[in-house]
Amino acid sequence: MRATRAIIRLDAFRYNLRLVRSRVGSARKICVPVKADGYGHGAVPLAKTALEEGAEFLAVATADEGAELREAGITAPILLLSIPLPEEIPELIVDKLIPLAGDRDFVRELAATAEQGGEVLSVHLKVDTGMGRIGCPPESAAELAALIAGSKHLKLGGVATHLAVSDSLKQDDVAYTKEQLTRFGRAVEDIKKAGIDPGLVHTANTGALAFHEDAFFDMVRPGILLYGYAPAGAEQVLPVKPVMELVSQIMFIKQVKKGETVSYGRIWTADRDTTIATIPVGYGDGLPRRLSGDFQVRINDAWYPLVGRICMDQCMADLGPNTAIRRWDSVSFFGADALSAADLAAKLGTISYEITCGINKRVPRIYVDT
Structure with missing residues (x-):
């Protein structure tokens, strides 16, 4: 898995x-x-x-x-x-x-x-x-x-x-x-x-x-x-719940010094000494590359920005200079208590359908029925 x-x-x-x-x-x-x-x-x-x-x-x-x-x-x-x-x-x-x-x-x-x-x-x-x-x-x-x-x-x-x-x-x-x-x-x-x-x-x-x-x-x-997604203005009539949550885990943590860059194109440069987490999710899984530099993920109930270009198989989050976060800690991208697919869609000028349909077959589905 x-x-x-x-x-x-x-x-x-x-x-x-x-x-x-x-x-x-x-x-x-x-x-x-x-x-x-x-x-x-x-x-x-x-x-x-x-x-x-x-x-x-x-x-x-x-x-x-x-x-x-x-x-x-x-x-x-x-x-x-x-x-x-x-x-x-x-x-x-x-x-x-x-x-x-x-x-x-x-x-x-x-x-x-x-x-x-x-x-x-x-x-x-x-x-x-x-x-x-x-x-x-x-x-x-x-x-x-x-x-x-x-x-x-x-x-x-x-x-x-x-x-x-x-x-x-x-x-x-x-x-x-x-x-x-x-x-x-x-x-x-x-x-x-x-x-x-x-x-x-x-x-x-x-x-x-x-x-x-x-x-x-x-x-x-x-x-x-x-x-799980109703049109704007329908929340009171149909307060639906998102059905999909995209989650992962931190696979690697490294220290990055001020002035160093991260990922393809060197579009992000650290403005201070910091800690970078690498997460095994990328546009090959359906995470849109256009979110590069304009998205946050939830790690252990706090929010952290993605930095650098989103790659085919990985993305990186800036954890800050001092962190208690460790390898294998959980990461949530959207759904449940995190941002919704509609939030991602709004950033991209699209609709929630495209976000959920875009999570492709290499991402295993885990069905929960409580």
């Missing part, structure tokens, strides 16, 4: 799921996205925990991600959120994944492949109400729903859209989200007027969970919220 580890707190994940359940009520279904290896937390353990807590659906981005869940013995419904290649369709049919479809050509491709295997494939219609990625225009939803429902080998299991700025409280963004919901509502009504059962109607992502109760419909799809 490496000194560097990602501690995954399943108890915090359970807590966050229960917050969502209390927010949306018992009648609505919860779809838990576990794409990108569960946002870096581990898809299979998080999926199993979500289902234990009463989540009804899971969601992935690729057919391979869905296959991983099936191979782990998971039988719950799994939404496939991205469009697969034609050659991947047989695989998703075998694994009983539920694709999103938003154009006639793809619907026909799904129907033809399902027919070859004698299967009936559940499909959710994706409506593009303003996200601008995939999906049909709202005015075409009824026509496409009829194409799906009219196929002997397809079944319309649901209708969905995705909200672009639901996590923002800016006036223009709130208005945009309301307009998206209006367009979506009209599309669903058009489907119903055509005599077609739309199945599960769903759109609410993390931002909508916090700020737009009119987006809850039949099922909600909270993403990063479940992993």
Whole structure:
């Protein structure tokens, strides 16, 4: 086991799921996205925990991600959120994944492949109400729903859209989200007027969970919220807990004299005699190199700055001239009582998703469920 580890707190994940359940009520279904290896937390353990807590659906981005869940013995419904290649369709049919479809050509491709295997494939219609990625225009939803429902080998299991700025409280963004919901509502009504059962109607992502109760419909799809990060302004409504903590241990301690430099590029020079700790975490593990010289770590309940360039496998902290810290003492980078992934993201001008997803496979995950 490496000194560097990602501690995954399943108890915090359970807590966050229960917050969502209390927010949306018992009648609505919860779809838990576990794409990108569960946002870096581990898809299979998080999926199993979500289902234990009463989540009804899971969601992935690729057919391979869905296959991983099936191979782990998971039988719950799994939404496939991205469009697969034609050659991947047989695989998703075998694994009983539920694709999103938003154009006639793809619907026909799904129907033809399902027919070859004698299967009936559940499909959710994706409506593009303003996200601008995939999906049909709202005015075409009824026509496409009829194409799906009219196929002997397809079944319309649901209708969905995705909200672009639901996590923002800016006036223009709130208005945009309301307009998206209006367009979506009209599309669903058009489907119903055509005599077609739309199945599960769903759109609410993390931002909508916090700020737009009119987006809850039949099922909600909270993403990063479940992993411990709510949009700004939602802390009172959804006080979630971070699920991942990145920790390590000091592997080497040395004395550095005033005027000496540390690490690549010699960007840091000691302004006094001091003590430097080397920690086996670097950008090869997912610690962004851009944090060099602008980040602190927690060591034994105190905070110390990282100095010099973050390397692929190591980084260095300035412990000061007088220290009781010793080799193998623990170091926390983010999560739990340390800085959060959101704090790192704010420094880098990015989002917490990128931080947790970036902690790569060479960092072992340790699952804690208290």
